[in-house]
Amino acid sequence: MDLMEKLTILTNSAKYDASCTSSGVNRPGKTVAAGCCHSFSADGRCISLLKVLMTNYCIYDCKYCVNRSSNECRRTAFTPEELAELTMEFYRRNYIEGLFLSSGVIRSPDYTMEQMIQVLHLLRHRHDFRGYIHAKTIPGSSPELVRRLGLLADRISVNVELPSEQSLNRLAPNKKREAIFSPMKQICAETEQNRQELVIYKKAPRFAPAGQSTQMIIGASPETDYQIITLAEAMYGKYALKRVFYSAYIPAVEDSLLPALDAKPPLLREHRLYQADWLMRQYGFKSEEILSHDTPNFNPYLDPKCNWAINNMQEFPVDVNTAELETLLRVPGIGPTSARRIVIARRNGRLGLAELKRIGVVLKRAQYFIQTSDRTPSARPDKEMTVRALIDQNVYSFGMEQLSLFQDAPGPMPLPTSRDVKSITEAVEETVLCLASSL
C-alpha cells in the first residue's frame, strides 16, 4: 500500500480524538511555541500536530471505536521509518509543530508500544527532531515501556475513555479501570521524581516535560455533566493532569448499547464542558459551584459563568475600582485578560464605562454586574434585560440538540426548533421569557 493511502486510513481512524493539544513547553534547545496552530480544518479545529495512528489493526473490541476488531474495515500500519520521515518533512515545511501518536493494539500492548517508541527514537536521534511529541500509552503495557515513552515524548496521555467504571465495563470490556489509572499514577510519580533529579543534575533526561493529559468520550454513556466535571476535578487534583479533553461521541458503529448511528454529536454539551473546565482551571471555580446534585446538567442557554452569576445575584454589583482580581473574574463579560488590565489601569486613575470599554470589557454583559466611577446599577436589575444580555447566541448555531441523551433529571426546556420559531431573534425572545420567569 502506498504512503498516501496509509496516511488517509490512519488519519481517518485517529481523527475522532478531540484534543487540540498544541500547548507546549520549552524544552532546552527545543522551540515549541505555546499554542501555535498551523492550520484549521474545515470543522474549525486547530491543526498543530500530525495526528495519526501507528496502526488501525486492533485486537480489542471497544464498542464505540471504528477500529474495534469486529468492525470490518481496511487495515494498515506505518513502518517506524516511514512515519518518522513523514513527520520530519512536514515539520521542516512548517506544516506542523510535531507528532501526536496513538495506536490500535497490534499483537500485544507491549509490541505496540515498542513500535511507537521506535518512531520516537528515530525522530529524536536519527532526524534530530526538536518539535513536539504527544504519545498515547497503550493500556496494559509494561511500566518500563511507559517510562521509555515518557523520556522521548513531551507529553504522554492515558485515556480514561468513559466517565465511569460501569460504562467502561459495558463498552470497553478489554480495558480495565486498573490498566488506566495505574499508568496515570506512574506518570505522575515519574514526573515528580524527574523534577527532583533535575534539581540535582541539570542534564538528567526529562520525563514528559509537558505533563500528562487524558480524554473522555461524552454522550456514549449515561453520566451527568455534574459527574463528569467532578471526575475531571478529581483527576486534576490527584494526578496533576495538565488537561482533560472531552470528545463528543460521534456514532461510527452500530451497537445496541450506543446511541443510534444518526444521533447528532452533543457538540453544545462538549462546549459547555470545556467552558466549565476552563472555569475550574483558570477562574478558581469549584465543581459544586457550577453544577450540583439538584441541577446535574448544564443550562443550554447560558454559559456556566453567566449561569452562576444569575443564580448568585447577591454577590453583585462588583466595584471595578476596588474589587480583587478573583472577584472581577466572576463578572460576566470580564475575562482573565480584561481583569488583569483593570487591575493595572486603575492604579493610574479611576475607571468609568468609557475606560472599561477601551480595555476590552464586554459591557453588554458586564453592565448589570458592575459599579464604576460614573455609574451605579439599580439595586434590582431587570431580570428580563439581564437574561437577554447573557444568553449565549451560540446555542442556536449548534442546531437542535438534546443536551444529554439520557436526560431524565428535570432540566431546562429543550431548545426551540426551527418549526417553532421563524428566526434567531424570535428564538432569543422565547428563551428570554422562559428563563426570566423561571429564575
Place this chain on the structure above:
Amino acid sequence: MSGFKPLTVPADVIYTYDGSFDGFLCCVFESVYTGELPFSIRREEDSPMTLYDVRSIVTDSAKAERVRASIPLKISERALELVITVFCSCLAEKELRILEFLLRAYREGGKLCFKLGDAAVAPLLSAEKHLLREAHHLKGFIRFADVGGALVAAITPKNYVLPFISQHFVLRYSNEQFMIFDKTNKSALVYQNGRAEILQIDHVAFPEISESEARYQALWKQFYNTVSIESRENPRCRMTHMPKRYWENMLEVSGLVHPAAERILPGGQIVSVL
C-alpha cells in the same frame, strides 16, 4: 533632549520624511524643537495634500539618536518598545499617533503606557496587538517549500512583521537555510550559514518545485482534508481562527480562494488551468 519643554500647538504643516525609523525620530525632534504639532506626517512617496505647507524633514542620525535615547531615559523602556512596534504596524496615521503619545509621555512619564483606557494610548496598544497577533499567526501559517535543500516561503502581511518572527524561525531552523519573502513590504528575511538578515527586495522568482516536494505537498493536502470531521463542519469557525487573507499563501486552502486556479501535475510543476 534636556532643555526642551514639550508643549506644542497645532500647526497647518505636513512633515514628510524618508520612511525610515530614524527619519521619523527626526520628525519628533522637529516637532519638539519648533513647538508645533503638524497636521500630518507622511512618507515622501505618499504625496500629501496641497492645502498645507509641506516641510521635508531630513534624516540626521545624530538627531535621531538623541530622540531614541531620550525615550527610555525620560519615559521608559516599555515606551520605546511600544513606539518601535507601532511604527512597524499598519495603524492609519501611525506617525502622528506616536508623536502625540510621545509629547504627552515626555510630560507625564512612563505611567502613561499603563493608562490602558486613555484615548491616546488605546489605539497604539491595539495596533501593537494587531501586529503581534499577525506575527503569531504567521509563525504557524507560513508554508515553506524545499528548493534544492533550502526552505523558501512567501507572505503578504498587513504589518511589517519580519523583525518579529525572525528569531522564532532562526531557532526552529538553526541547521537549515531559509528565506521568507514579504510581498507587501518588499523585503526578505534570509538565513544562511548561521546568519539572519532582512533585505529590501522587489521581487523573488521561486524556482519550480521538485517531484519530492510536490509529493509532500500532496500528502499534506490529503492529511488536511482527511482530518476534518464531516459531522462537525463549521466554516465560520475556521474563518475566525484562520482569516481568509492568509489563505493565498497556504497550500492546503489556497485552492479555495482561487478555485481551480492551479493544479499540481504529476511531474511536479504548477500549471495554471485558467
